[in-house]
Amino acid sequence: MEGQLSSLVITKEDIETIDDLFSQYLVDSQAKDIILLNKSGELLAKSGAVTRESAVAVSALAAGVFSATNELAKLLGEREFTLTFHQGKETNIHISLVDPLILLAVIFDNKAPIGAIRFWAKKISGSIKPVLEKMAAEPRQEPSQDLRKGLLDEIDNLF
Amino acid sequence: MSLIDFSKSEITFKIVYYGPAMSGKTTNLSWIFRAIPEKVKGQFTSIATETERTLFFDFLPVELGTVKGFKIRLSLYTVPGQELYKLTRKSVLKSVDGIVFVADSNRDRRKDNINNLVDMFKNLEEYGLPDTPIIYQLNKRDVPAIIPVEELVDDLRLKGKAVYLGIASSGVSVMECLKGITHEVVSKI
Numbered sequence: 001m002e003g004q005l006s007s008l009v010i011t012k013e014d015i016e017t018i019d020d021l022f023s024q025y026l027v028d029s030q031a032k033d034i035i036l037l038n039k040s041g042e043l044l045a046k047s048g049a050v051t052r053e054s055a056v057a058v059s060a061l062a063a064g065v066f067s068a069t070n071e072l073a074k075l076l077g078e079r080e081f082t083l084t085f086h087q088g089k090e091t092n093i094h095i096s097l098v099d100p101l102i103l104l105a106v107i108f109d110n111k112a113p114i115g116a117i118r119f120w121a122k123k124i125s126g127s128i129k130p131v132l133e134k135m136a137a138e139p140r141q142e143p144s145q146d147l148r149k150g151l152l153d154e155i156d157n158l159f
Numbered sequence: 160m161s162l163i164d165f166s167k168s169e170i171t172f173k174i175v176y177y178g179p180a181m182s183g184k185t186t187n188l189s190w191i192f193r194a195i196p197e198k199v200k201g202q203f204t205s206i207a208t209e210t211e212r213t214l215f216f217d218f219l220p221v222e223l224g225t226v227k228g229f230k231i232r233l234s235l236y237t238v239p240g241q242e243l244y245k246l247t248r249k250s251v252l253k254s255v256d257g258i259v260f261v262a263d264s265n266r267d268r269r270k271d272n273i274n275n276l277v278d279m280f281k282n283l284e285e286y287g288l289p290d291t292p293i294i295y296q297l298n299k300r301d302v303p304a305i306i307p308v309e310e311l312v313d314d315l316r317l318k319g320k321a322v323y324l325g326i327a328s329s330g331v332s333v334m335e336c337l338k339g340i341t342h343e344v345v346s347k348i
Contacts, residue, residue, distance in 0.1 A: 007161045007348060015166035040173045040254035041218075041234060042162045057202045060218040060234065067250035068215070075246075101160075101254075150227040151170075151345045158223040158231065159338045 008038055008101065010135070015045055017131050022047035025127070029120035030112065032091070035105040036098075036128065039063055050107065062095050062105045083121070085114075094121045099132050160254040161348050171232040172344045174337075175252055177279050178261035179271035180212070180240030183298040183327040187261060188217050188237055190333045195221060213239040216251045223341070233341065240275065249282045257344040258293045259336050261327070262311060266304040269314060276315055292343035294321040296336045301326045 022034045026047050033048030035055055041063035046055045065084060073081045083096035088110070094117050095105045106121045162171040176184040185205070192203050201220035206213070216236050223231040238248040252258075260279065262272045283291055297311050312318055321339055325332035 007163050009163045010166060012166040015164070038160065038162065038254070040160050040162070041236075042171050042173070044162070044164075053201055056220050057204045057218065060204065060220075060236070063253070064216060064251060067253045068247055071246040071250050147227045147229065148345070148348060151229075151231070151348075152342065154226045155338065155342050155345060158226070158341075159334055 008042075010044060014131065014135050018045045018128065019047060021124070021127055021131070025120065025124050029106075029108075029116075029124070031106050031108050031120065033105075033107040034124060035059060035062070035107070037063055037103050037105065039067065039101050039103065044102070048107070058093075058105065058107075062093070063103060066095055066097075066103055085117070087114075092117060094118070096121050096125055098125045098128055099136075102132055104128065161256050161344070163348070167230070168228055169230045169232055170348070171234060172256040172341070173234045173236065173254060174257045174259065174340055174344065175255045176235070176237040176259045176261055177248070177252070177275070178238075178240055178298075179263055179268060179275040180242075182240060182261045182263040182268070182272075183296075183325070184237040184240065184261045185213055185217050186327040187259070187296070187298075187325075187333050187336070188219050188235055190327055190330050191221065191235065191337060192219055194330065194334060199223070212241065213237055215239065215244075215247055231341075231345075233337075235337075240271075245278065248278070249285070252279075252282050252286060252288075254286075255283075255288065255291055256347070257340045258291055259340050260293055260295045261298050261325075262295060262315060264297055264299045264305050264311065265302050266306055269306060272311070273314055292340065292347060294323065294336060294339045294343065296323045296325045296327070296332060298325040298327050300324050300331070301329075 033050040036045040037059035041060035043056050043059040069084050070080045086093050092108045098104050104125050108117050178184050199222040204218040206215035219235045221233045236251055238251045295317055323332040323336050327333050
C-alpha cells in the first residue's frame with residue numbers, strides 16, 4: 001500500500017526559491033525547459049521556452065508515463081524505475097524522481113549529448129531536493145475554515 | 160492529492176472518470192470541453208488508439224473561478240476501460256482526489272460494471288485511498304435494452320450513495336456530476 005498526503009501545500013517563498021534555481025540552471029545547462037511536477041500530474045513550477053499551457057499538459061503526461069513505467073517495473077520485479085528518457089529528432093525529455101511525490105522533467109534540444117542531459121538532470125534534482133525536504137519539514141499553512149466554507153457556499157455559482 | 164499553491168493562490172484537484180469500456184467517460188469530458196467557455200479550459204489531451212478508444216487517458220484542465228481569492232482548478236482525467244489496460248487504469252488513479260464512476264446501463268454490460276467497480280476499489284485500496292469521494296453516473300439511460308435503476312443500484316451496491324442518471328452524449332447530468340464531485344472533494348480539504 002502506498003500512503004500519501006491529502007494536500008500538497010506550496011508557499012510563495014518555496015516557489016521563489018525553486019524559480020531562482022531553475023533560472024540559473026536553464027542558463028548553465030542550456031536546457032529548453034525545466035518542469036517540476038507532482039505524481040498527480042500537477043505542474044508545480046517551470047522555467048524556459050515551453051508555454052505554461054503546454055507545460056500543464058506535459059506534466060499530466062509525464063506523471064502518467066512515469067506511473068505506467070512503474071507498473072512495468074513491478075511486473076519485472078523492480079520496486080520502481082527512477083527515471084525515463086525519451087529521445088526525438090529535435091527534442092529530448094528526461095523525467096526523474098526527486099522525492100517520493102515529486103518529479104523533475106528536463107527538456108533539451110538535440111544538441112545536448114545524453115551524458116550531459118543525465119548530468120544536468122541529476123544536478124538539478126540534487127539542488128531541488130533540500131528545498132523539497134524543507135517544504136516537507138516546515139509546518140504548512142493550511143486552508144482556513146473560512147476558505148473551506150466559502151468554497152462550499154460558492155461552488156454552485158462556479159457552474 | 161489536492162495541490163494548494165499559495166504563490167499563485169490556486170487550489171487544484173484531480174478528478175478521474177472511471178468505469179467499464181465504452182460507458183461514456185470520454186463523452187463526459189468531451190461534453191464538458193464543449194460546454195465551458197474558451198478562457199477557462201486548457202488543452203484537451205486524448206491518447207486514443209486508431210479506433211478512437213482511449214489507450215492511456217484523456218486529460219482536460221479546467222479553471223472554475225475564484226473563491227475567497229483562490230482560483231479553483233480541476234484536472235479531469237479518464238481511464239481506459241478495456242480489460243487489457245488494467246494497469247494503465249491503476250496508474251491514472253495515482254493521487255486522485257475524487258472519482259466519477261460512469262456505469263453503462265446496457266443490459267449486456269452488467270458484469271463489466273461490477274468487475275470494473277471491484278477493480279477500482281482494489282486499486283484505491285492499494286494506493287491507500289479507500290476514503291476517496293466517489294459519485295456514480297448511471298449513463299446511457301436512453302438505450303433500448305436498459306437495466307432498471309433499482310437493479311443497477313443493487314448490482315453496484317449504491318443504496319444511499321450519490322447517484323446521477325445520465326445521457327452523456329446529450330449532456331444529461333454531465334455538469335451535475337462534475338459539480339457533485341467538486342463539492343465532495345472540496346469538503347475533504
